[in-house]
Amino acid sequence: MNQHLKGSLSTIILKLLHDNGRMYGYEITQKVKELTQDDIQITEGALYPILHKLEAEEVLTAETEKVDGRVRKYYKITPKGNAVAVDRIAELKAFAENLNLILNPKLSLS
Amino acid sequence: MNQHLKGSLSTIILKLLHDNGRMYGYEITQKVKELTQDDIQITEGALYPILHKLEAEEVLTAETEKVDGRVRKYYKITPKGNAVAVDRIAELKAFAENLNLILNPKLSLS
DNA sequence: TTTGGATGCATAAGAAAATTATGTATGTTT
């Protein structure tokens, strides 16, 4: 995985769930791959523990479904979790803007 | 500190040193504060171990100076370290762009 | 037909990278 992703991964997951309403783990990994043109690959060892933690914190709820013979575990944001998600997404946006400020500092025109 | 900073911190330090040539630790913390309008505060417990590690890897070299009665440890990127720095900064830029793609997904116009 | 690849979830051991707390020291401001 991209080392710069550290710390941002759980918020990215919340963002995708916030946008898409209901997703399962594997779908999240594919969506991130697609959005970033294969640049970001979420590993399972990182993904599932985060989903379980968010579920334990009641930010997410899960429902298992069998689709085409395979089990999928669908996650969505709880009403209670929505405030948390919105907050963290706003922080991630602010962070992205700060990154841009650092990476493309304005020339001093003095 | 901003939790999303995790993982990006060492590259941010390299970026500042790459832009400014020569900086000491405290100066780096102040520069990041300034650039991000107080949004990002680098803690000392994160900063100094990173500087020491980069020095051990010979990406940075350090020189101690006494200025106005206080000791400062100035760091700069080594010739060898420059390639590493340029690489990581490019990766951080790519990451920032990926973040934007995730945070502001294009509407599907199908 | 069986092998490999994609789909799908899970977890354990270890490493990496931060937080939090603490310590030292000097200079400046109140």
Place this chain on the structure above:
DNA sequence: AAACATACATAATTTTCTTATGCATCCAAA
């Protein structure tokens, strides 16, 4: 004198990820 800013350092702990492994199903290719 106390508080705050400047300046560096590190130890213990926690968070978070990597790497490896395991299980199971479906589909395509050989």
